[in-house]
Amino acid sequence: MEIVLRVAVIYLFVMFGLRVIGKREFAQLTTLELVTIMLIPEIVSQALTREDASVAGALIGVSTLFCLVFFTSVLMQKSKKVEDVISDKPALLVAHGKFLEDSMNQERVTPGEVFNEMHRAGLERLEQVKWAVLESDGKISIIPEEAADRDKGVGADQEGVAA
C-alpha cells in the first residue's frame, strides 16, 4: 500500500536532511530552528497520508515508522559503517586551551557558545579547557585540564571492555 512507501520515503529524506544540516542545529533551538522543526510535520503530513482519514491508515503509518526506526537502530548496532553514515561523529572544538578554528567554523559553533558551556562547567579561561567536544547529540562537553590530568591512567584501564 502506498502509505508504507510514503512513510519510508519521507523518513529517509528527513533523516538525510537532519544528517546534512548537522548536529548543532537541533541541540539548542534558535527561533529559526524552532520554526524549521514545527514546519517539517506541517509540510510532510499531507504527503504522508494523502487525506487518509482512516484509523487503519494511521496505524499502518505509525507501525511503518516504528519499524523503520527500529531497523535503523538495528543496522547501526550491527554495523559501524552504517552507524558512521547515519549518526554524526563528535567534533573537537578546543584542544589544550586553543580553539580549533576550522572545526568550529565547520560545525558553526561560536566562541561564545563554547564559553557558555565553559561557564556551566565552572571554568572562566580557555586555558583551563583541555578538550571541548561537540558530541553527536549536539551538546558541547567540556573536559577541564585538571580533570583530564587527574584521570590520566584511569582512562587506559577503561579502554578494555568486560566480556
Next chain:
Amino acid sequence: MGYATAEWQGPPQPPEIDRRLRFQRVQAIGVPILLLLPTLALLGVFDGTGTKSAEGSGLRVTVEYPARVRYRSREPLTVSVENTGGRALAEATVRFDRDFLRAFSGVSLMPEPEAVTREHFVVTLRDIRPGEARRVSGELEAEAYGRHRGAVEVVPGEDGGGEAVRIPVETITYP
C-alpha cells in the same frame, strides 16, 4: 587566545565492542506485530479492487469494484457492458443495489442514474449495437465500516429480451 588546526587531538575514542543483535523479550514479540501491518498493507490486504465478469442474454458484463477500502477513501466502480449477441440493444439498464450503495457517501455515476427505485439505482444504456460496448463508471466514498454485499444487474431490455445478468459484489470497509 590562540587557534589550532582542526585535527582530532581530543579524548580517547570509545573502544569497539563485538557488535551483536540482542533483543529484549518485548521487542522479540512486539516488532513482528508492528511489522505485520505494513506487510499486510504492502500485500494489498487493506485496499484492493475486485473484478468479476459474467455472460448471458447476449451480454458480457464486467464489474470492477472496490473489494477492500479504508474509511473515507474514494474508489472507482466500473461496469462494462458488451453486446455479444446478434441484435442491437435499445434500452439495456444497469441496476445497482441501493443497500450496497448505502454503505458509501458521495456516490457519483456516469452516465447518471435515470431512476432510483426502492431497491436500485438504474442507469440506462442506449443503442448498444452487436459487438459494441458501453461503460458506467463512478466513484464511491467508503462511509460505513464492515462487510457490504450487493449486486450489479444488467437487464438487456425489452428489445434484447432474456434474463438479467447479475454479478454479486462485496466490499469490506476498514475503519
